[in-house]
Amino acid sequence: MKIKLVFILCLTAIPAFIPLSAQETGNEESIENLFNQESSRDVGDQDIDRLQNSRRSFLPDINAAVDIVGRWDKEKNRDQIDRGRILIKDPEEAMAEKIEEWETPPVHATENKAVIRGAEIGFAGDIDQIGRGVVTLGVHEDEGETVMDLEEAFFLFPVTPIPRTSFKLGKFFYDAGRINRIHPHDWNFTDAPAVHRELLSDKNAGDVGIEASFLFPWSFWQELTVGVFNGHSVGHPPHQHEEEKEDSEEWIALENTLREELGLPLREPEVEMHDEEADSLQTRQNPLITVHLKQFFSFGKNWGTQFGFTYMRWHPGSEKHKVTHQSGIDFAVRWNRGRLRSFIWQSEIWYRETRDKAEHPWEEADPVETRAGAYTLFEYQFHQNWSAGIRFDGYHNPNYRGESGYFVSDAETEAQVLITWKPSEFSKFRFTGGQKRRYLYNDIDNTMSLQAVFIIGSHPQHQY
């Protein structure tokens, strides 16, 4: 009896060991059997194992992105470029050195070499049933030293008890404008546009805070994001620290010797920020508030446009009586035919105004500083792996006081041509040729850059 039972079991088990192809290309009867079998079958454990053994496991998504950028330009005499870059210790020695440098050695407006602009290591995964965690570490070179930054580290609560609302908590890039949330290696260009560099950051502006994002219940997509951040780092792009260095006592002394010769009023030494004041900058309770309202409309089968309005408010520096308001418009118009052809026109326009608080509530304070700028990019992907584009930049700081103490035009314009080769979603190579004009120095720089980016690890998330 037992032998019979084993024999029957073996017979029923035989089909499971027949190769799949042999079963599937069989006769009509076997096809009928297959359909009948699948129609009545319950999914077996092996399928669950297959799904769980894939990337949907407990391991986080890990990726590393490396951004290599080389910039070159034509050599120039030093008196043709920003003289403020020279940091001099002894005025007399400096003057002699300066005269010598003005006469002889050529200099560059760019680094004139290739550098690892940044390497990012990212981790992302579901923490538990309520949240997702994202950590991005950035490694870059700073004056010969390798520095590691915590670029982003935040909770994401994609679903909350409040309908259509998600939250972010931690350190992350502000939802402001179009490119600020996108890591630079994913931008459609190599360098940040002048307006982004001057009014947000040369990479991404971010801070520790909380952000709520609400999806409106309309038939079209409209999302409102409101963020509150510490506000300690906004509005201070890295080069400003450089400018602070340039206005050192030594420089002011040198400048005053020149002023004396020219009969101009002497410049007062700048009062250094005391430690207490610097501390207050880090500890003051002046949050940065960001609001970004964005919407999307499609027209036709392949066209779509997303545009947004951003408002930011914070207290600049340590002066509590000053308030900065910054507004921006961003938009993108896109067309695509699968992965074979695409077109994008994207732009951002920003305006910043810093006001002293009015003495009385009914008074409106006058703006003490305004800055504005815009960029626009047109890019056409003419082959699965190739695209070409042009970008125009403009930035203006009408409140800049020059060395004479009078207002001078601090404006910058730039035109760039971009050609990108993207062999896959995981690597790209870009050539950029550009001409930058800085009105402050009546200076024109012709530059070119090469960028190489690679990503290893998990699949990068596509962006609209």
Next chain:
Amino acid sequence: MNFRVNKTGVNEIKNNMLIKTVIFYTALFFLPGILSAEKLQIVTTTEDLKYFAEQIADNHAEVTSLVRGNEDPHFVLPRPDYIMKLNRADVFIQVGLDLEEGWAPGLIRQSKNKKIQLNAPGFCDASRGARILQIPQRRVSRLQGDIHAQGNPHYWTDPLNAVIAARNIRDTLIQIDSKNSDAYRKNFTNFSNRMKNLTLTLKRQYSAEGKFSVAVFHSEFIYLSNRFGFDIAVTLEEKPGVPPSASYLKKTVEIIKRKNIKVILISPSNNPRYAQTVARETGAKVILMPISVGSEDKIKTYEDSQKEMARRLLKDVK
């Protein structure tokens, strides 16, 4: 005229404003729930899955597809209006096997809809239990192009796998909407029978031509060839998702000539340039296969797609 409003009046006005504001924002939060129809809202990634879902759900659901039939589901620009569709969905159905890995997970998170998050009751991976081919037997690497670690994801082109996908959809709908479970079961049985008959009919047509070989651009006809018994002799893409090099195309020309292959199969999302170049060199004919529902205006059903593919292929294969 003088209007005098006392302090109590001001407070009343303020309270009224507050009440109105609270009502407005409460309505804003719950409006979609109030306005939503009784029908289930199903969102699928592809038109084929949409068709399967329509066959199972019948008039109990409204089904929307994110990707059109002539688009490549591997590479989709994640438009924000997809987020709106997903936000209102009761059920989300994906092909799976990492086909939508580059765009769907982010959209699901952004949808802020708990019903369709990964492994929620409304999340349906249609590949569950499907008969998958080309599962890599060794460790995969991106040197191999856009390879899928879980196997070739174009499984729905096999009618048997269409039944399996429909079965997964049936099970999800029963879980979400148990009161209509009998209808879903009945509709699934009908669909399964239709697919069986379709397969038998097409099998006879393919068998009548005897053994033959074809060339393809992308490895998306493997399930069709496996089900109906023809051979894919060469793939014009050296590696999936990567445009072929000139030297590799030269090799494919030699193979096509040597094996006397008459047709090169492409789908609407493929770049036809490479197939046309090879066709000029070899004399083979490029056949545009309507591989998905909606890939052409006249391809309204899965049956239309299968029958039309068989017709075009068998017409020129010998």
